Amino acid sequence: MVKRRKNKKYLFLILIFTIFFFLCFSQICLAQIQWNHVQIHTDINYAEDTYEHDNQSKSHLLDIYQPEDCQSCPVIIYIHGGTWVLGDKGGLSYKAKSFTSQGYIYISINYRLSPDHQFPAHAQDVAHAFSWVKNHIQEYGGDPEKIYLMGHSAGGHLAALITLDEQYLATFNLKPSDINGIIGIDSAAYYLPSLFSAEPENQYLFSWAFGDNPRDWEIASPINHIKEGKTIPPFLLLVADGREISKTVNENFAQKLCEYGYNATIFHFPNKDHVSIDYDLGKENDPVFPVILDWLRGLSDK
Numbered sequence: 001m002v003k004r005r006k007n008k009k010y011l012f013l014i015l016i017f018t019i020f021f022f023l024c025f026s027q028i029c030l031a032q033i034q035w036n037h038v039q040i041h042t043d044i045n046y047a048e049d050t051y052e053h054d055n056q057s058k059s060h061l062l063d064i065y066q067p068e069d070c071q072s073c074p075v076i077i078y079i080h081g082g083t084w085v086l087g088d089k090g091g092l093s094y095k096a097k098s099f100t101s102q103g104y105i106y107i108s109i110n111y112r113l114s115p116d117h118q119f120p121a122h123a124q125d126v127a128h129a130f131s132w133v134k135n136h137i138q139e140y141g142g143d144p145e146k147i148y149l150m151g152h153s154a155g156g157h158l159a160a161l162i163t164l165d166e167q168y169l170a171t172f173n174l175k176p177s178d179i180n181g182i183i184g185i186d187s188a189a190y191y192l193p194s195l196f197s198a199e200p201e202n203q204y205l206f207s208w209a210f211g212d213n214p215r216d217w218e219i220a221s222p223i224n225h226i227k228e229g230k231t232i233p234p235f236l237l238l239v240a241d242g243r244e245i246s247k248t249v250n251e252n253f254a255q256k257l258c259e260y261g262y263n264a265t266i267f268h269f270p271n272k273d274h275v276s277i278d279y280d281l282g283k284e285n286d287p288v289f290p291v292i293l294d295w296l297r298g299l300s301d302k
Helices: 002-035 094-101 121-140 154-164 192-197 201-211 215-221 246-259 288-302
Strands: 038-045 062-065 073-078 106-107 144-152 181-185 234-242 263-269
Touching: 062 094, 062 121, 073 121, 073 154, 094 106, 106 121, 106 181, 106 288, 121 144, 121 154, 144 154, 144 288, 154 181, 181 288, 192 201, 192 246, 234 246, 234 288, 246 263, 263 288
Parallel strands: 073 106, 073 144, 144 181, 181 234, 234 263
Antiparallel strands: 038 062, 062 106
């Protein structure tokens, strides 16, 4: 009798394990099927000719997520945040999945980080990556005339800086009008002195990235490069209202762009914070991704 009960117990455990394994395996297969229509090209060195012997070779890598049968697809280049001292291009993400499902090539890039490298190395690398994409994306089915930059936090600052300060793209015989649009995700760094004052607890990180000379902070601030007579792409500024300094800096940045006759659209998200506005981008019921998609479609329709 006892033996029969033990056998039933073992059979029950085996049944539970089998169901658990089946469910897990089904989820894995589902994930593979969802990505079957996206070809992923990883760890492409966008600066191989310049930094062949750089001991930080990972700093100049990018990943391309290419939808199946892509022909002249628009392109999103994502620039990660991390206070200019940390972060990585990452792997599979909600962002990559969401953009490729809408027919966009999604590219995530690395760049040199502080304290090993200070400003302007970060911006120089982003411009270099953009140049590589501009020159090579047709090989992956992308349209070099439809490239958008999207950056979170420090990444948003770098996207804006290489757009508004022409020297970075000029190094590669490019100009701001070669970019079709900028999407800034909760960056409070469009005017660096305001950010530094608001977050003194991060001063050592800011010093690692930009040094301690206030003049350099001004030069590295995108808002200071808004001038008359430029041809610059539209800006979409996405703000997590849980961060006061982000609201202030983004409002001032958008206002100055508009005062000089440039296109700037700003959206506030009351239920988002600095992390979730980026991390949740593309998830089910995410309110941010539809805003980006509508804005991109609006530009395409013009």
